[in-house]
Amino acid sequence: MSEEQNVYDYRAVERAWQERWERDGVYATRDDDPREKYYVLEMLPYPSGDLHVGHAKNYTLGDALARMMRMRGYNVVHPMGWDAFGLPAENAAIQRKIDPETWTRSNIANMERQIRLMGTGYDWSREFATCDPEYYRWNQWFFLRMFEQGLAYKREAPVNWCPVDQTVLANEQVENGKCWRCGAVVERRNLAQWFFKITDYADRLLAGLDRLEGWPERIKTMQRNWIGRSEGVTFSLDVENVDATIDVFTTRVDTVFGVTFVAVAPEHPAVAKILAKMPKAARRVEEFAASLRTKSELERTQLMEKTGVPTGAYAINPFSRERVPIWVTNYVLAEYGTGAVMGVPAHDERDFEFAQKHGLPIAQVITDLEETLQAPLAEAYVEDGKLIASGEYTGMKSGPARRALASRLEAMGRGKTTINFRFRDWLISRQRYWGTPIPIVSCETCGLVGVPDDQLPVLLPKTAQITGQGSPLANDPAFVNTTCPKCGGPAKRDPDTMDTFVDSSWYFVRYLDPKNDEAPFDKAIASSWMPVDQYIGGAEHAVMHLLYARFFYMFLVDQGYVEGDDEPFTRLFNQGTLIYQGEKMSKSRGNVVGIDQTVENYGVDAMRLFLLKAAPPEDTLDWTDEGIVGRVRFVSRVWRACEPLTAQARAVPLDRLPEMRGETQRALVRALHVALESGKSETETRRLHYNVTTAKLDELINGLTAALREPGAQDDPAVLYVVHALPLVLAPFAPHLADELWSKMGYATSVHLERWLEPDPAALAVDEITLVVQVNGKLRARITAAPGIGEEAAFALALQEPNVTTQIDGKQVRKRIFVPDKLLNIVAA
């Protein structure tokens, strides 16, 4: 056979194996498999249209892990589906007059084709799209269960409104005051909306993080910051001559003697009562409030100076009995704490700035322990310290003073210790079409009534007009007008749809029983597979999806739908993003490298190997068109080295080490076992640094190529042993090449159903080691010795090295540090 004919035809080989895997159901998973379960999951993709190599990076890592775990003897489930609801489909409908469903389904078809093209080993029998009525029916069903529990509720509140997308947004979906989707500046509006009471789970969501040892620390930190727990006290201040009290929350009650004003949000309920008694102030306060109402949250918080107007009323400090003015301000948020704060300019930066601007007194009541602080303060002193000018509490340190003052407030019946959270309930209603309809009917006599379970799903109406003007469901009388399930009278359907993050909050359980039409999933089946052992996805979901899904799953466990731990994702791996031409690869930047072209030009296995090899998976990866060439070379080298020997190789058994004639053979077999060891340890430690394992594969192929140059190599048992084993070690990373070689050896079943070889300590052992000799910590010689050489013998050998003797000549050996098989350090002076 000439060299030219032995070219690896990756296009034909890869296509053939993908078809065969599909036909033979190689990646289908059974519930009754007795092996230990392992659930690998990549975050559900949104079907935007086309995959690029950034997606491929994500799926390749999950696939390599799934294949590795399967070969290590686990019953692996590795499903895939589609996060199919969402705004882009609706925007396509507005711009191109395409039905959102048609647009979405065709994107799914294309992306599924591309994922199959990548040879990723999913169990496609579990696939679904969240826009399937068979799926979103159960969103509605869970919504109703939450509604019954009071965990889903409707209330009017100031909410984030995106003027471009014409819908409200959850707090988590507002980034720097702008819409996470379109970037428009978000407005505040008072609207009646549906919420999930995620704040009921605040403590559990926090406590659970401490148990998630397999999560990146930074994601846990982000969730902790987002939840934002703070301990303090809430107490009430009387308002002079007005029948109202103002509650304030503070973490620094030790500064309470320094209160020189009270600041309230314009929306605070006490404001109206005060203005009724203060007609002179009413006009300026109302004007001020009106000027704020039209401002976006962004302008109100970030771009504006701290400002406010006095109400003319005074509050009484419960400790000092001092009268302090009540101001309406722009920097106190109605939605956080009590919507009012005690103003302590001396010890809070915001209050300091506000007091300076409005000429309010600054009363220092905390000093540093050395008492070096001089009044007047140039800036707020916000550290803990020692109380001064604080009545009977003067002289106490901040910590004890906080406890003493809190007890006193409780004794006075004026306050209590409080835990406050920064995050709010999850706003889940959207004034858009392409989502799960909220299964609630509003009846004039019965109020809000849940749609009965046997009438689910509430289907998205095909009749709705999607124009971008107003809410499509609200504008569709055929959908809205209905009868009340309770009294039968005329009623209206809720015109909103659910945030698509509801869809992705429990999909990972549905995969386990995807065809169930009597329940969202079978309890026993779901409980046997959950939790997800390894979840893989980007860090952009740290405080959205990953928080919502944890909350949702806690609810599922509480209600007994699933049994077991209430954390759904045991381990989380955050993939790094992909960089191309100096920028993050994305469709909107127009710098994407497509899957189809890459696979056509280089082959799937080369693409996978490059994505695994170029950087550790958590790092950002630079895609280079030159870099992948190295992997194409690797694939060809494997093929040229192994293919001619496939017929003979199978005769050399893999259950024991082969005959090894010399050091070349020992080194070659060792290189195989080093690669096996690397793959095993990267998987077991969950570090997943297969970039290192692929480097070991390079060394193995370099060794094999070198060994094949020696005469008689074609019949060398060590060479044939390595060739025989190679498909097994390649399988997780280059699955097509591995199966092709395996089948050429005469095996009838896929290599992916075989066991990964255990690295053999005997193969890894070396018969000589290099011992580093240092003098005073500096490298002076390397000596070759047998493993396990003793300190005295090593020292004797070291003294024969001229570089060592020169260095210690005329000095006294003070000390010797000996690390067996590694190093001898001679300390001489």
Next chain:
RNA sequence: GGGCACGUGGCGGAAUCGGUAGACGCGCUGGAUUUAGGUUCCAGUGGGGCGACCCAUCUGAGUUCGAGUCUCAGCGUGCCCACCA
């Protein structure tokens, strides 16, 4: 402004425990094969020096027999949060 992470050749990166810095790949240089180009194979490739050697992991201190790795300070980069009382 706060928090977290990171800083190693021309480039991506390796060094999992404090113990040979730069594995492996890309690129580059030279050679063999080839009519030529490409492919493939071989050798070389951090800097300095003829040399035994010296210098080198952002900068500066420190701990240690020994520091890319630990500590402190500074500089730089990235990400997240940002009037949260």
